[in-house]
């Protein structure tokens with residue numbers, strides 16, 4: 235398929251251009267989009283037609299990560315040919331509450347890399363700390379909700395996945411993280427994005443380090459519901475909590491709110507599919 239390579243952020247600008255072949259879908263990998271070009275129009279490259287059952291992968295900076303079952307040699311060779319990555323890794327899953335990746339390097343050399351997303355720079359080593367591109371839209375949604383000067387707590391801050399977009403949107407963020415490796419990247423990313431004046435970092439268990447009341451509490455952890463009653467000790471009227479889960483846990487959340495004596499409104503949203511029949515979700519809880 236003939237394509238033109240453009241920055242992904244510009245994709246909407248080209249939807250009605252005369253040269254775009256709208257019968258085919260563009261490929262979007264991180265910051266780059268490959269737009270299918272109609273016959274007879276100039277193109278900048280050729281990529282194979284998307285295979286119906288082709289392997290999906292994530293591009294984290296210059297590293298390509300396959301998730302799920304072990305990729306075939308043909309999958310690996312194809313991504314090397316098309317994307318010339320620094321390394322290709324197989325991400326089998328992650329371990330424990332710190333979400334430490336379980337990976338095998340299939341090609342090249344891994345290490346600290348720079349990944350850019352929505353104008354934010356993230357330093358990380360994807361074999362040491364997790365990164366999910368599927369949360370990109372959720373980061374934008376949350377950042378759009380922020381009012382300048384808000385006091386926000388990010389209870390599971392990691393390397394700054396949500397902390398950095400929240401701070402860039404004008405919040406003051408208390409970022410709590412238990413994994414020392416993630417803390418190292420978090421501090422580096424705060425400096426890199428020039429957000430030192432609006433983020434306070436605490437290394438440790440969020441259950442021991444909350445210091446509310448906060449205007450917003452971000453709980454970006456699939457088991458966030460387990461931490462809800464502790465978070466509720468740090469809210470005030472109007473506080474918004476974003477409680478992540480797998481599947482719909484709104485009933486559980488409403489029960490905890492009731493038992494803790496809080497009135498609130500809940501809105502449940504899907505973020506991404508994470509496996510057969512498994513959806514990563516968020517419930518927005520607004521305390522009355």
Ligand SMILES: C[S@+](CC[C@H](N)C(=O)[O-])C[C@H]1O[C@@H](n2cnc3c(N)ncnc32)[C@H](O)[C@@H]1O
Nearest residue numbers: 331332390392410411412413439440454455456
């Ligand atoms: C952002 S990742 C979660 C990604 C995904 N939503 C999930 O649940 O797998 C969660 C982060 O929370 C951190 N974490 C886990 N338990 C914690 C705790 N009790 N206090 C502070 N941070 C914690 C982990 O080290 C990890 O960096």
